[in-house]
Amino acid sequence: MNESAVPDAPAASSQEVDTCFARFIDVQKSYDGVELVVKGFNLDIQRGEFVTLLGPSGSGKTTCLMMMAGFETPTHGDILLKDQPINGLPPHKRGIGMVFQNYALFPHMTVAENLAFPLEVRHLSKSEIARKVDRALGMVRLEGFGSRRPAQLSGGQQQRVALARALVFEPDLVLMDEPLGALDKNLREEMQYEIKRIHASLGVTMIYVTHDQTEALTMSDRIAVFNDGVVQQLASPQTLYESPENAFVASFIGENNRLMGEVVEHLGKRCEVVLDSGERVVAKPVAAGGIGSRTTLSLRPERVVLLEADDGDGERFDNCFTGTVQEVIYLGDHLRTRLALCGNDEFIIKTPNAEGHPPLRPGQSVTVGWTWQDCRALDA
Structure with a gap:
């Protein structure tokens, strides 16, 4: 035209x-x-x-x-x-x-x-x-x-x-x-x-x-x-x-990992949450209540970084955990991997389909990390 x-x-x-x-x-x-x-x-x-x-x-x-x-x-x-x-x-x-x-x-x-x-x-x-x-x-x-x-x-x-x-x-x-x-x-x-x-x-x-x-x-x-x-x-x-303001918006807009837990400490701009599975996570308090309050942690899959063993990258992240690969889905430009991590069997990470990223296999143990700024503590 x-x-x-x-x-x-x-x-x-x-x-x-x-x-x-x-x-x-x-x-x-x-x-x-x-x-x-x-x-x-x-x-x-x-x-x-x-x-x-x-x-x-x-x-x-x-x-x-x-x-x-x-x-x-x-x-x-x-x-x-x-x-x-x-x-x-x-x-x-x-x-x-x-x-x-x-x-x-x-x-x-x-x-x-x-x-x-x-x-x-x-x-x-x-x-x-x-x-x-x-x-x-x-x-x-x-x-x-x-x-x-x-x-x-x-x-x-x-x-x-x-x-x-x-x-x-x-x-x-x-x-x-x-x-x-x-x-x-x-x-x-x-x-x-x-x-x-x-x-x-x-x-x-x-x-x-x-x-x-x-x-x-x-x-x-x-x-x-x-x-x-x-x-x-x-x-x-x-x-x-x-910057979703509550758990509904976080889950409805885009893909989202949700981890449930309880606020145990406020640290200025950060808070510390103990997950139902026992791990301690540092997060950004957006809609979290006071100490003892239930909260939903929201974390985008693309903000989770797959860490190589013994490369020291973990020092860059406030939260590092080890999980087990459950499923790997090939989506062309990236791989969508489902992990069992922090008590959540549906924890998703996205990794680019590029050289230098070895393919993951079901049953493999992997370590991932994320910053507190990318992990939002929302309403329960």
């Missing part, structure tokens, strides 16, 4: 950047009047931001999106768009683009007719509709596909059409509900970068719902991690991965 098909977004003024574009204020939602599926949800979204609502099924993320779209009504709280409350505003008057997982294309219409539909209901002229449809097809790299029907397109092409239809009337806000869930891995990755490219080019604000943490990390400016109707942490992808 010619890059000129997607115009550069105009530079935002400092006032626009500082203005909150969309806002959830103390929003709650109950379907039966008893159980809350969304509990006190607060979120400020800046103009042009890409915010993802991430969490397991039933965590409340899609309900929040549907309330912003107008398909659900908050039980309590307010939703604002451009500083105006929209709780009572019907969906068709909110000016919001929407992309669904099942595409929701009209099968009896051509691609061009699908894209023209939201423009026709807004009573644009035929010439303006034709111009905007051509421009939207260019955005999603489907020039020349206007005369085809949805059944003549692949799944990835249909999703591009659904995205183009959400963008064709030039909304300020686009909502996406698990839009890539029906695509295979390669198509899904391709569409992730396509959506990210379009977002960067147009400067449109996007709220995206997914349960796929890799998808969220790839695309988002900020991610709100949901569980049981509550946002557990709201932060950038890097912060969520490197």
Whole structure:
């Protein structure tokens, strides 16, 4: 596609950047009047931001999106768009683009007719509709596909059409509900970068719902991690991965080794934990309680270093332990090795597939080490 098909977004003024574009204020939602599926949800979204609502099924993320779209009504709280409350505003008057997982294309219409539909209901002229449809097809790299029907397109092409239809009337806000869930891995990755490219080019604000943490990390400016109707942490992808605030976020974002134990000493910026298996570990107290409190230690597999025998490397690490190899999985660029270590038979380490790294074997005894900064003491 010619890059000129997607115009550069105009530079935002400092006032626009500082203005909150969309806002959830103390929003709650109950379907039966008893159980809350969304509990006190607060979120400020800046103009042009890409915010993802991430969490397991039933965590409340899609309900929040549907309330912003107008398909659900908050039980309590307010939703604002451009500083105006929209709780009572019907969906068709909110000016919001929407992309669904099942595409929701009209099968009896051509691609061009699908894209023209939201423009026709807004009573644009035929010439303006034709111009905007051509421009939207260019955005999603489907020039020349206007005369085809949805059944003549692949799944990835249909999703591009659904995205183009959400963008064709030039909304300020686009909502996406698990839009890539029906695509295979390669198509899904391709569409992730396509959506990210379009977002960067147009400067449109996007709220995206997914349960796929890799998808969220790839695309988002900020991610709100949901569980049981509550946002557990709201932060950038890097912060969520490197500095999870609780055990749920640590386990939901990326792979994570968990070791259970009890806090026995606080040492300034560090704490000492006795594991249930008896070993003593030095860690970073993030959400650990006082002495005697139960805690979950969180440790990323790639932060665990395989130590060679008698090479002195162990002196660099605050924590060194010996375990037994249970399983080695070849993953191309790296090896994923499962150890029995510190009372955990599912302890994972990742080692690069490179020269100088001899292959490990099940039953082999190995020594590993990690620093206290990489080991986070979280809630129990």
